[in-house]
Structure formats: structure tokens, C-alpha cells
Amino acid sequence: MKIKILMDEKAIARALARIAHEILERNKGTDGLVILGIPTRGYELARRLKAVIDAIENSDVPLGAVDATLYRDDVGIKKTQPTLKKMDIPVSIDDKKVIMVDDVLFTGRTIRAAMNALMDFGRPLSIQLAVLVDRGHRELPIKADYVGKNIPTSLKEGVKVKLLETDGSCEVVVEPLKEVDKK
Amino acid sequence: MTARLKHKDLLGLETLEREEIELILSTAESFREVSERDIKKVPTLRGRTVINLFYEASTRTRTSFEIAAKRMSADAVNISVSTSSVVKGETLRDTAKNLEAMKPDCIVIRHASAGTPHLIAKSVACSVINAGDGAHEHPSQALLDMLTVKEKLGSIDGIKLAIIGDIAHSRVARSNIYGFSKLGAKVVVAGPATMIPPGIEKLGCAATFSADEAISGADVVMMLRIQLERQDESFFPTAREYSRLYGLDNLKLARAKKDVIILHPGPINRGVEISSEVADGQYSVILNQVTNGVAVRMALFYLLLGASKEEVKK
Numbered sequence: 001m002k003i004k005i006l007m008d009e010k011a012i013a014r015a016l017a018r019i020a021h022e023i024l025e026r027n028k029g030t031d032g033l034v035i036l037g038i039p040t041r042g043y044e045l046a047r048r049l050k051a052v053i054d055a056i057e058n059s060d061v062p063l064g065a066v067d068a069t070l071y072r073d074d075v076g077i078k079k080t081q082p083t084l085k086k087m088d089i090p091v092s093i094d095d096k097k098v099i100m101v102d103d104v105l106f107t108g109r110t111i112r113a114a115m116n117a118l119m120d121f122g123r124p125l126s127i128q129l130a131v132l133v134d135r136g137h138r139e140l141p142i143k144a145d146y147v148g149k150n151i152p153t154s155l156k157e158g159v160k161v162k163l164l165e166t167d168g169s170c171e172v173v174v175e176p177l178k179e180v181d182k183k
Numbered sequence: 184m185t186a187r188l189k190h191k192d193l194l195g196l197e198t199l200e201r202e203e204i205e206l207i208l209s210t211a212e213s214f215r216e217v218s219e220r221d222i223k224k225v226p227t228l229r230g231r232t233v234i235n236l237f238y239e240a241s242t243r244t245r246t247s248f249e250i251a252a253k254r255m256s257a258d259a260v261n262i263s264v265s266t267s268s269v270v271k272g273e274t275l276r277d278t279a280k281n282l283e284a285m286k287p288d289c290i291v292i293r294h295a296s297a298g299t300p301h302l303i304a305k306s307v308a309c310s311v312i313n314a315g316d317g318a319h320e321h322p323s324q325a326l327l328d329m330l331t332v333k334e335k336l337g338s339i340d341g342i343k344l345a346i347i348g349d350i351a352h353s354r355v356a357r358s359n360i361y362g363f364s365k366l367g368a369k370v371v372v373a374g375p376a377t378m379i380p381p382g383i384e385k386l387g388c389a390a391t392f393s394a395d396e397a398i399s400g401a402d403v404v405m406m407l408r409i410q411l412e413r414q415d416e417s418f419f420p421t422a423r424e425y426s427r428l429y430g431l432d433n434l435k436l437a438r439a440k441k442d443v444i445i446l447h448p449g450p451i452n453r454g455v456e457i458s459s460e461v462a463d464g465q466y467s468v469i470l471n472q473v474t475n476g477v478a479v480r481m482a483l484f485y486l487l488l489g490a491s492k493e494e495v496k497k
Contacts, residue, residue: 070217070225070485080187081489084213120222 007172015148020052039085042102068113094122103161105131108142195320196361211482229256251480325358340367345397348407373397377418
């Protein structure tokens with residue numbers, strides 16, 4: 001099995017533009033919105049999503065990062081610990097409509113951890129989840145509100161979102177898992 | 184990216200590799216944010232138990248380890264020797280084995296004899312952190328010093344660090360010489376001839392008897408406490424003379440770089456090794472060190488207790 005490209009740069013941009021419109025439609029504008037990305041790639045996508053929304057609405061939606069690392073459920077189980085990333089909640093999230101952004105929705109465990117992290121910072125009015133790719137195989141009852149592309153996958157495959165800022169190219173690929181990537 | 188420490192214990196910086204020190208520092212940088220929150224607690228290490236076993240007096244270090252453990256949701260138990268079975272004559276090893284039987288995940292130990300944490304680490308399965316052993320090492324103090332310098336100056340590589348005072352009796356000095364020189368700093372130690380052990384250069388620093396020479400062009404000046412409780416023998420004629428020759432005041436400080444920072448492991452003897460105007464002045468980062476101490480110790484608990492115990496070198 002070789003590497004398959006599922007979304008190119010234009011497809012990613014179109015998906016983000018559609019998600020931006022969906023967010024604005026559902027929330028009737030940008031009032032009370034806060035966009036929080038899950039580092040590393042979720043944060044880059046959140047930054048782009050904010051730019052698209054701000055361009056449409058002529059707004060300045062608060063943007064931040066929510067790192068789920070310290071809330072993970074596999075601390076002490078894996079042989080290595082994930083490196084801590086940036087936690088940056090720029091405004092009070094009390095009574096705000098938080099749009100959480102990640103690149104790939106898989107088991108749902110990261111999202112569970114990120115929601116617990118958010119709850120330590122306040123009581124949002126609602127949390128909505130936007131992802132670029134939903135690859136299935138959920139292990140928790142979690143569902144995305146906004147999905148760029150649904151990609152049915154096998155557990156033997158890995159889905160990678162590559163972004164210019166972090167990877168030097170902009171595409172979504174599916175590739176066979178290497179032994180080292182397996183849990 | 185994932186990374187880990189190579190040993191189950193943190194006994195000193197002499198045995199750590201540069202990459203491990205950098206991992207601890209970058210992890211600690213992320214942990215600083217937790218202490219800025221309204222809810223200063225993350226659930227990462229819930230269910231883990233940390234025992235603080237202190238055979239020597241301590242306010243800062245013990246409190247810092249305790250707060251760090253609690254902010255990680257670990258349970259912290261403090262044992263101070265004056266209220267323990269040690270006064271009934273229990274040996275160190277027996278104390279350690281008995282504590283281990285209660286299944287802690289980490290023992291933090293301070294002892295007046297060098298090598299004590301190493302001895303304990305060999306006889307227990309849990310992680311051991313050296314919180315100061317005699318005049319040997321005090322690794323978490325050196326790590327928080329490095330974190331403070333990195334925070335204030337951006338980098339440690341290429342800076343000049345002057346450590347001034349009782350080098351012979353200072354575990355803080357030894358850990359800092361190892362740590363800073365591993366990260367590429369030039370370390371110069373200075374003090375009276377009675378307080379500079381012969382051969383200290385072998386640790387990777389330069390030595391001088393002149394405080395002025397050490398401070399000249401320094402980016403960081405670290406003043407050591409004159410340990411009045413350890414001065415049974417006299418290493419200098421009077422505190423006043425020591426202060427005149429080696430105490431840090433504005434006059435001596437003028438020789439350092441313009442934006443120098445001043446570190447002190449505390450507790451400070453005002454008017455002996457450091458004048459009040461310098462200790463409270465604009466270049467002093469003594470209280471930043473204390474804040475960073477909590478972050479460094481949270482990082483140590485995360486890195487030592489957060490991974491599965493399989494395949495760790497003893």
C-alpha cells in the first residue's frame with residue numbers, strides 16, 4: 001500500500017471556508033465566539049479558520065490554544081511522555097461559545113482530555129468541535145459539529161494532515177502505519 | 184515528539200546528558216503556566232504518592248516539592264526527622280525500606296551526607312530525587328537556576344556565570360557547575376582560598392580568589408549563602424571582612440555586564456554575601472528563582488512518574 005493524497009491545498013482551503021460559514025450560520029455571527037486550537041496542527045487550522053471568519057464578518061474573534069497533554073488518560077502507560085505544548089486561553093471562556101479545532105478526529109480521547117482542560121479555565125456556554133478530517137474508530141461518545149472531510153480508514157493506516165507552517169507542504173494523506181507509529 | 188529521562192532517579196546533574204537537561208527545562212517552561220491559573224492543578228499524576236524525607240532543615244525546597252506534587256494531583260507526604268523514628272535509632276536503609284513498603288512512587292530526600300540519595304535509590308524500586316546531599320549535589324536547585332537564566336537571557340550557551348562564596352561546602356555550586364557547563368556556559372568560581380577546593384577546575388570551571396575578576400563581564404552572578412551553621416572551623420577572619428572582599432554590592436556589580444542578573448539560592452544573609460540594595464534591586468531575580476522552582480519540580484515529577492516503569496535503567 002502506498003501513500004494516498006486525499007486533500008490538496010485547495011481542498012483544505014475550501015473545507016475551511018465551508019466550516020467557517022457553517023460556524024457563523026449556526027452561531028448567528030461571531031458574538032461570544034472563541035476559537036481554540038489543539039496544538040500543533042489544530043492550532044494552525046484554528047488560526048486559518050479565524051482569518052476566514054474575520055474576513056467574512058469583519059470581526060476579531062479571540063484565538064487561543066488548548067493543550068490536552070496533562071489531561072490524557074495514558075499517563076504512566078506509554079513508555080514515553082508526550083512533550084507539553086502551548087496552553088493559551090486569551091480571554092475568559094465563561095459563558096462563551098468555544099469552537100475547538102483539531103486536525104484529525106480518531107478515538108476521541110484527545111478531545112475528551114481537551115474538554116477537561118477547558119473546564120479548569122471556566123464554564124463555557126457551549127463547546128463545538130471542528131475537525132479537518134474525521135477518520136472514524138471512535139472509542140468515546142464524541143462527535144464533531146463541523147467536519148472538513150469524512151475519511152473511512154483502516155486501523156492499519158495513519159492519517160496525516162500536513163500544513164505549510166509545520167510540515168512545509170499542505171495536504172492530507174493516508175499512509176500505511178509504520179511499526180514505530182503503532183501504539 | 185516524545186522524549187524521556189534515561190534513569191528512574193534524579194541524583195545529580197553530573198550523570199545527566201545535555202539533552203536530558205534541555206528536556207527538563209523545556210518541560211518546566213510549559214509548567215510555569217499552570218501556576219498562573221485560577222485552578223492551579225492538573226490531574227496528570229493523580230493516585231501517585233510522593234514522600235518528602237528531609238533530614239536537614241528546609242523551607243523553600245520542601246515546600247516547593249510539596250506544592251509541585253500537589254499541583255500535579257499527586258499526594259505528598261512530608262517527614263521531618265525530628266518527629267520520625269530516626270530519633271529512635273532506625274537506620275537510613277530501614278527507614279527507606281519501610282517507606283517503600285507503603286508503595287510510594289517517588290521519595291524526595293535531603294541528607295547531610297553526600298551519597299545518601301544514591302544509597303536509597305539502590306535499595307528501593309520507586310524514583311528517588313536528590314533534594315541536596317551534603318556538599319555533593321542539589322540538582323533541582325541548579326535546574327531552576329538554569330530555567331531562570333533561560334527565561335531572563337533567552338539562552339545559556341556562551342554566557343559567563345560567576346559563582347561567588349563558599350564553593351567547598353556548596354552543593355548548589357557543584358550542580359550548577361555541571362549543569363551550566365554542559366549547556367555551554369563559561370563558569371568561574373570565586374571565594375577565599377579556604378573555600379575553593381583544590382582541583383575544582385576538573386569539574387569544568389575556572390577558579391579565582393578575586394571576586395572582581397569573576398564578576399568582570401559576567402552575564403549572571405550567583406551568590407552563595409555563607410553557611411553560618413557549618414562554620415565550626417573558621418574559614419575567614421570576620422563576617423565584615425568577608426563581606427568587604429566577597430559580598431556583592433553595587434560597586435562590585437558595576438564590573439558585570441550592563442543587564443546582569445543576580446541569583447541566590449536562599450536564604451540570604453543580608454549584609455554578608457549580598458547587600459540589601461542589590462538583593463532587592465532591579466537586577467535581582469531571586470524571587471523568580473523560587474517561582475521557577477515549582478515549575479522545575481513539576482517537570483521532574485512529570486518526567487519521572489509520568490511514563491511506564493518498564494525498560495528504565497536503574
